[in-house]
Amino acid sequence: MLDVSELDTFYGKAQVLHGMSFAVGQGEVVALLGRNGAGKTTTLKSIMQLVPPRGGRVTFGGRDITGWPPHRVAQAGLGYVPEERRIFTQLSVVENLEVGRQPPRDGAVAWTEGSLFELFPNLAERRRNAGKALSGGEQQMLTIARTLMGNPALVLLDEPSEGIAPVIVEQMAHAILRLKAEGLTVLLSEQNLHFARAVADRAVIVEHGEVKFDGTLADLEAHPEIRDAYLSV
Numbered sequence: 001m002l003d004v005s006e007l008d009t010f011y012g013k014a015q016v017l018h019g020m021s022f023a024v025g026q027g028e029v030v031a032l033l034g035r036n037g038a039g040k041t042t043t044l045k046s047i048m049q050l051v052p053p054r055g056g057r058v059t060f061g062g063r064d065i066t067g068w069p070p071h072r073v074a075q076a077g078l079g080y081v082p083e084e085r086r087i088f089t090q091l092s093v094v095e096n097l098e099v100g101r102q103p104p105r106d107g108a109v110a111w112t113e114g115s116l117f118e119l120f121p122n123l124a125e126r127r128r129n130a131g132k133a134l135s136g137g138e139q140q141m142l143t144i145a146r147t148l149m150g151n152p153a154l155v156l157l158d159e160p161s162e163g164i165a166p167v168i169v170e171q172m173a174h175a176i177l178r179l180k181a182e183g184l185t186v187l188l189s190e191q192n193l194h195f196a197r198a199v200a201d202r203a204v205i206v207e208h209g210e211v212k213f214d215g216t217l218a219d220l221e222a223h224p225e226i227r228d229a230y231l232s233v
């Protein structure tokens with residue numbers, strides 16, 4: 001469904017991705033793992049064309065989206081949830097969701113406020129509250145929920161478990177498993193191996209902007225030396 005092929009991405013003269021290649025199949029949950037600064041965020045931004053790669057190709061649903069403006073990439077069905085929470089602090093939870101509303105894709109069931117409140121019950125309780133009144137974890141949930149209102153076919157989640165309370169991390173994992181059950185495809189970046197184990201089918205380990213491992217979580221368990229070499233555990 002998503003094919004990332006030989007991406008070279010730079011910030012100015014500094015090359016951060018070096019021939020980054022991997023694929024995500026329809027309905028899969030894939031975790032991009034790696035230490036701080038390994039290039040996970042840059043990979044997600046390169047896929048969205050927010051930081052356009054200088055070499056390589058991104059294909060999504062059979063279409064080459066390399067070089068497209070990011071809003072067209074989003075219209076093509078890619079939803080991006082950045083690490084920093086992006087909500088309107090003065091607007092209520094319901095109003096924030098309305099801002100994200102886009103028509104459903106062909107044949108797909110559209111997300112509604114009702115179905116999103118089932119996915120994130122905390123947000124239902126806070127529906128009339130202003131964004132700024134929410135906890136960090138609730139803001140993270142609202143950012144994801146607002147992206148889902150755009151009815152993407154694939155969601156890119158940048159460190160969904162980062163900086164939130166353990167009980168919320170558990171709810172987040174549960175929500176991602178629900179998304180998978182609904183048929184959504186998910187690519188998430190993570191430093192938390194425990195979280196990746198709970199939600200992902202496959203792990204892609206990144207170091208210095210290159211893929212060092214691509215396999216199932218079970219394969220990774222079978223090779224603790226890979227985990228020790230590339231992940232902080």
Ligand code: ATP
Pocket residue numbers: 011014016034035036037038039040041042043189191
């Ligand atoms: P983190 O968990 O810290 O987000 P990451 O694996 O997502 O780590 P990236 O954010 O992709 O890593 O960063 C990869 C490299 O690119 C790092 O060396 C970082 O310092 C550098 N970098 C990131 N953003 C920029 C930028 N806007 N300008 C210059 N260099 C950047």
